[in-house]
Amino acid sequence: MATSAQVRDEILAGKWDETLGALYGGGAAELRRQRARYAAALEQFELYFGPGRQVRLYSAPGRTELGGNHTDHQHGYGLAAAVTLDLIAVASPSDDGFIRVKSRGFNKLDVIDLSEPEPQQGESTHSASLIRGIAEGFRALGKETGGFDAYTASDVLRGSGLSSSAAFEMGMAVVLNGEYGCGLSGPEMAKICQYAENTYFGKPCGLLDQLTSAVGGVIFANFADPCAPEIEKIHAAGLLPEGVTLCVTDTQASHSELTGEFAAIRREMEAVAACLGQNVLGQVLETAFWQALPRLRTQCGDRAVLRAIHYYQENARALAQKNALQRGDFAEFLHLIRANGHSSFEYCQNVYCASDPRHQGLSIALALSQSILEAGGGAWRMQGGGFAGTIQAFVPAPLLEAYCAAIEGVFGPGSCYRLKLREQGAVQIGSEM
Known part of the structure; x- marks a missing residue:
């Protein structure tokens, strides 16, 4: 030493x-x-x-x-x-x-x-x-x-x-x-x-x-x-193809005080599992979930049911994403990125707090990303626990400077980070x- x-x-x-x-x-x-x-x-x-x-x-x-x-x-x-x-x-x-x-x-x-x-x-x-x-x-x-x-x-x-x-x-x-x-x-x-x-x-x-x-x-x-x-560890080297940059945008709103919102996602998913005799959704067959849908809506509420739907679909996508990366199909990987972003918004409902609808930084960042990247083959999604924090985007080289400038024009200088994997x-x- x-x-x-x-x-x-x-x-x-x-x-x-x-x-x-x-x-x-x-x-x-x-x-x-x-x-x-x-x-x-x-x-x-x-x-x-x-x-x-x-x-x-x-x-x-x-x-x-x-x-x-x-x-x-x-x-x-x-x-x-x-x-x-x-x-x-x-x-x-x-x-x-x-x-x-x-x-x-x-x-x-x-x-x-x-x-x-x-x-x-x-x-x-x-x-x-x-x-x-x-x-x-x-x-x-x-x-x-x-x-x-x-x-x-x-x-x-x-x-x-x-x-x-x-x-x-x-x-x-x-x-x-x-x-x-x-x-x-x-x-x-x-x-x-x-x-x-x-x-x-x-x-x-x-x-x-x-x-x-x-x-x-x-x-x-x-x-x-x-x-x-x-x-299973997939080596980071060469994972992103040449000409694609992984960007993360800090929407300037911390999610560090939102523990209760995060806990509600887990609590509601597990309430659905409990109605089907299990502790977590991973122990419940998806077919059993769909068969019990009317009862689950009554007993758990619609948001809990939608969050359970998100679990089943997102779980399948995560496996498909891993398989796409391993076979080098990056276009399919990006398609799945866009799909899980929509699922977080529509089903998991963790892009903004329902109790504070005036502040939806993640929603704005996602909409702006879509407007820039959709025609150019990029992808965008919310990441992490949600409700505030960051979004993620895979940005093709021809759009990179314009994308970062547009994001920082809304969320401030330095808000768009160009990440490297480690x-x-x-x-x-x-x-x-």
């Missing part, structure tokens, strides 16, 4: 360029940006935790959903890709039994006393609850852990649908895993992070976001057995990786 100052000097001298290039792409401008970003994080670590500390660096990517919108928590399929927007952490172990984390952009220091493993009053929905839950998840597996001090800096847009929460969770998990030599695999850490978000943070999320951040590349997952999901999941990084 080296001190924070030594690592910073190495990075600024270009000694880590090969590692940074593997994570973010090797363009000169991007390497300059990442050198400065890491150097700033190391300086901030020293500011909060003192100079002369030996440190390690960690990275956990955000993710973009490609298919399977709100299907994973019903034991269905999911398709997602890791992106080069990530959370980085500078970390050093401590021997006092406390975890202290300072995150860029937040005016607080999370301090977690590891002698208090249970959820703490008033801590739910805050980052400290995630850290505490992750530490307890390691202990529950019999892993010896301890305290650490860390400074984090995230490029993953908060509340945007790129899963800043999963990147933060996986960042904390990979720090514990690396600092204390726990030897857990990416999927094992992802399950711990889901447990922390469900039990300590209080959000009933599925597992796809954490898995994608943990494993990297493009992930197709079958959650029929959520305790042991079947995971092969690596959450990792401890160094001069050799």
